[in-house]
Amino acid sequence: MNATALGDIRPCLEGAIPAVMATCAADGMPNVAYISQVYYADERHVALSFQFFNKTRQNILANPRATVLVIHPQTAAYYRLHIRYLRTETEGPLFEGMKAQLAGIASHTGMQGVFRLLGSDVYEVERIEALEGEPLPGPPPRSGMLTAVRRCSERLARCASLDEALNAVLATLSDFMGVQHAMVLMLDSAAQRLYTVASCGYATSGVGSEVGMGQGVIGVAAREKTPVRITHMTNAYLYSQAMRSSFEANVPDLEAVTEIPYPGLAEPRSQLAVPVLSAGRLLGVLFAESPNDLQFGFEDEDMLVAMAGHLGAAIDLMQASTESPEAAAPAERPPAAAGAPLHVRHFAANDSVFLDDGYLIKGVAGAILWKLLKDFVRHGRTEFSNRELRLDTSIRLPDVTDNLEARLVLLRRRLAEHGPNLRIEKTGRGRFRLVVLRPVVLDETP
Amino acid sequence: MTATGLPPDLLAMMERGVSVIAGSRDAAMRPSIMRALGSKVEDGGHTVTIFVSRRQSRQLVQDIAATGHVAVVFSEPSSHRTVQVKARRAVLRNAEAADEPVLARYLTSMEHEIQQVGFAPRLTRAMLAHKLEDLVAITFEPEVAFDQTPGPRAGTRLFGSSA
DSSP: OOOOOGGGGGGGGSSSSOEEEEEEOTTSOEEEEEESOEEEEETTEEEEEEOSOSHHHHHHHHOOEEEEEEEOTTTOOEEEEEEEEEEEEOSSHHHHHHHHHHHHHHHHTTOTTTOOOOEEEEEEEEEEEEOOSOOOOOOOOOOSHHHHHHHHHHHHHHOOSHHHHHHHHHHHHHHHSOOOEEEEEEEETTTTEEEEEEEESSSSOOTTOEEETTSHHHHHHHHHTSOEEEOSOOSTTOOOOOOOOOSOSSSOOHHHHTOOOOOSOSSOSEEEEEEEEETTEEEEEEEEEESSTTOOOHHHHHHHHHHHHHHHHHHHHHHHHHTSOOOOOOOOOOOOOOSSOEEEEEETTTTEEEETTEEEEOHHHHHHHHHHHHHHHHHOOOEEEHHHHHHOGGGOOSOTTSOHHHHHHHHHHHHHHHOSSEEEEEEETTEEEEEEOSOEEEEEEO | OOTTSOOHHHHHHHHHOOEEEEEEEOTTOOEEEEEOSEEEEEGGGTEEEEEEETTTOHHHHHHHHHHOOEEEEEEOTTTOOEEEEEESOOEEEEOOGGGHHHHHHHHHHHHHHHHTTTOOHHHHHHHTOOOGGGEEEEEEOOSEEEEOOSSTTTTOEEEOSOO
């Protein structure tokens, strides 16, 4: 029989049934303890949750050899891991991934407030024994995961715009993985916040809503550039939007008014956030959630990481190609603006833009819209390119790595949700058109 | 307190039949471990016998035979109430027909315990499946006991003075 590999026993490492561990003190007295978490770190390492300063802790610091017994939660097959303590991590990706899983385990077992991760004890796995026994038949292997990766890859390969790529990823999640609620957020590297550019399955799209770095599973996945998965309802990671109040009665409180509500579930029971990376840089976060417990296993995590990798590469390629626009298409005669004027108000303080007193957008996307409208009013221009936006200092794009295309997707989607009178239409790679159906009156507030 | 110094509720829990995990170590201080497939607690906690499968526990059985050292944890899955007892003079014998009622009673108790945390009895039966002729009985008198229920009291010595 082939040796059992750590990857073969991942179902045992999901925390469904606690593991037990034997250590040995310097004086030769053995010790046995329950371990809430035996976490799959990589193919040769596990990390155990260090929650209490106890005998196990004393023992492994004095004698690094330990033996762990795990059990398959469906078949009851036993495996023994012979491990050797290497180090303890108290921050970073591994720690945060374990902390999230432990929060779910604590919640599931009624141990909130008792289970608290002090550190991730990393062990090298020297040997795995598959024990004899009379296990139950295993569940049939989950099929279709590779097909889902294939479909996602195919769909992304056909995409010519960021809009399409975002839709392709969300469609794959719902078509092949049964994910009902998902969103994609992009990083605003200057503000160190994430903004929603696409979502599916929510009452409101939430496009434009923001999450801070480190806030909830999305913010932790972004900050640590690591997947964060919660398999049971827990309060530890609930996203809460701080209430804000206006201090000045005569001017709108821009912070409060410009808050687009986060669209996520009020009581999620499973959540999975994976970073979207390219060339080691964080671009954003792909996030899925469910109102049911135990919705996302390690295979779902693997799958989302693979999809996020494809998405990251696609986003970077599109960014590069849209910076060198193709030749301008012949301009169509824009429809004449008619009807009552549309009042557009711009607050320079945070580049927020209001349409007829309704909040639309702020920040870079707000600055872009203001530039487009000024050019339209002053010069009658309707055709624009990404390249000129990039070069326009009034927009103050944070830096060259900032994803301009994502800002335009955000602006386009916010405008579309606001009505038909003011739109942005793509006209080609790196080119777009401003469509204005009502006369506009611009009002600048410094 | 009972004769052994175990709180009555923990002793009752041990007598009833809850999860039992046993550990030992070899001469090179390498620890060994296995789940017991049955337990019997007698004389108010002075005599503890646990049963392990030889084919699942070769190292553990060998280590206990060689060193006499054993550490055994009793834990109630639904409440996480946990106690660990240790001894340095455990003795081994093969299980025999007279042990069968103890094993059957233990299985019944465990089916109930594990069902309370959401697993069907068939999983428990697979966890505890054995052939009598493969079982080894490990008997010892606890020299020391610790409360190991997760929380502020974890690690508290309940009785005994050796490590």
